[in-house]
Amino acid sequence: MKIGLDIMGGDYAPEATVLGAIEARKSLSPHQKLVLIGDREIAENILQKNNAGTGDFEFVHTTEVIGMGDHPTKAIVQKPDSSISVGFKLLKEGQIQAFSSAGNTGAMLVGGMFSVKTIPGVTRPAMTTIIPKLKGGMGVLLDVGANADCKPEHLLQFGILGSLLAECVYDMPAPRVALMNIGEEEEKGNLLTQASFPLLKESTQINFVGNIEGRDLFNDAFDIAVCDGFTGNVILKLAESFYVITLKKGLKDEFFARFNYEQYGGSPIMGLNAPVVVGHGISNPEAIKNMVLLSKNMVESNLIEKITQAFHQTN
Template sequence: MKIGLDIMGGDYAPKATVLGAIEAYKTLSADQKLVLIGDREIATSILQENNANPDNFEFVHTTEVIGMGEHPTKAIVQKPDSSISVGFKLLKEGYIQAFSSAGNTGAMLVGGMFSVKTIPGVIRPAMTTIVPKLKGGLGILLDVGANADCKPDNLLQFGVLGSLLAESVYGISNPRVALMNIGEEEEKGNLLTQASYHVMKDTNMFNFVGNIEGRDLFSGEFDIAVCDGFTGNVILKLAESFYVITLKKGFKDEFFDRFNYEQYGGSPILGLNQPVVVGHGISSPEAIKNMVLLSKNMVESNLIDKIKQAFQ
């Protein structure tokens, strides 16, 4: 297995990404190789400064970088030798089996859809995040930013994608899928959630348990929470602030510690033909390491094949 890592993507790249690669390497088996995509000379220098052997990694040298604020489509087209563009080329050609980056999220979405493309039957790929539960365990929230505007069919498919991720990667049996809404009653919500409720209620593609409200997000009443990307991204950014607030207020709590994004590494883009993971722009070495390990788990679990079978 070869896992591609964009070492130029992220606010603290390439130092944080290369240091994360060093930590990830320590957990990989002999038949799992990390391919560092970016400026080879800089990466080698960082490795040597930290007493890491460059021979432990493969390198694919690139000369361009897509900035965090660049227009995704223009950047992918105008910078073919960027680390993101080259990463997707390697993924499409099968040289690597997974690709991850903490760089420009839009470029990762566009690059994925242009290169490895969407699985036939999937209308729009979705991004996910982990939601810690008060009594232990975790839930999955999607979409968290790939699709700001959605239709009921999108939310239905998000339920399928989230269920397969929960079962395959996180070992959750018969995951419960809930619809994020402003009330528990069937008739509550806007036009999207009202229509989506009936579509999801009538499906046999997953275990639908009805509506949940924002106050239920950290409860044990669901395993998958489905919403449009606008709502999901607002929830995600609010939840991320909890951990930061606890640090600023000077108190430590096991539950709030689980809001630390570093533990989860990144967000899988579900619905593409190959495993792709997007990390947080401020990813630390620990987050980069966990992003690589999540990519590995997606490959080992055969998640993509299971999604393809579900949408045949």
Template structure:
């Protein structure tokens, strides 16, 4: 197994990515290799500064970096030797089994769709985030920003993608899939939710349990919460603020500690033909490590193959 890590992506790269790569390398098993993509000399110097051997890694040298504020499509096209572009080319060519970056999110989405492409039958890939539950365990929320506007059929597909992720990577048996709405009744919601509900109810590809409201997100009412990317991103950003607020207020609570993005690493892009994980721009070494480990879990569970099987005509 070879996992590609963009060493130049993120607000604190390459120092944070090097430290994260070291932490991940200590956890990976024999036969699981990290491929470090970026300025090789800078990376080697940082490894040496931290008294860590470069022998356990593979290096792919690149000369360009896609900045966090650059236009995604233009950057991917105009910077073919950027760490993100090279990583996706290697993924497309089968030289990597997975690829992850804390760099430009838009460029990661564009790169995934241009290189490894969407799985046949999947209308739109989705990004996910982890939702901690009050009584322990976790849930999955999708989409959280890849698709601001969605059609009902796309939300149904998100239910399939989220259910398979929950079952395979997080070992949740027969995961319960819910539609995020403004009321529990079947007829509630905007036009999108009203049209989506009967389609999800009729689906035999996942265990649909109906509508849930925002107040139910951290309960045990469901395991997978489906919504459009606009709604999901608003929820995600608000949830991320909970952890920051507790730190600023000097509060210590195990539940709110689980809102720390570092624990989960990044957001997988579900529905493309290879495992791809996008990290937070402010990713710390701990987050980088967990991005790599999520890639490993996606490869080991053959998640992409399960998606392909689910969307066969």
């Protein structure tokens, strides 16, 4: 197995990404290779300064970087030797089995759809995040930003994608899927949620348990929560602020500590033909390490094959 890591992506790259790669390498087996994609000379200097052997990694040198402010589609086309563009080229050719980056999220979405493309039957890839539960454990929320506007059939597909991620990667048997809404009653919500409810209810591919409200997000009423990307992104950014607020207030609490994005590494882009993970722009070495390990788990679980089979049955 070869896992590709964009070492040029993120606010603190390449220092943080290479240091994260060093830590991730310690958790990988000998047959699992980490491929560092970016400026090889800089990477080797960082490795040497931290007494890490260059022989523990493979390198693919690139000369361009897609910045956080670059237009995603233009950057993918105009910067073919960027670490993100080259990473997706390697992924498409099968030279790596997974690719992760803490760089430009839009470029990661566009790059994935242009290169490895979506799994047949998946109309919209979705991004996920982990939601800590008050009594322990976690839930999965999607979409959290890939699709600001959605149709009912997209939310059904998110339910299927989220269920497979939970089963295969997070070891949740028969995960309960809920629809994020403004009320528990079936008829509540806007046009999107009202039309989505019967689709989710009638599907035999998910374990649908009905609507949940914002106040249910951290309890044990569900395992997978689906919503449009606009709503999901607002929820994600609000949840991330909880951890920051507790730090600023000097509060120490086990529950709020689990809102620390570093623990989860990144957001899988569900629905692509290969494992792709997007990290937070401010990812530090711990987050980079966990992003790499999440990529590894996605490969080992045969998640993409299981999603392909599920959508083949749907069609």
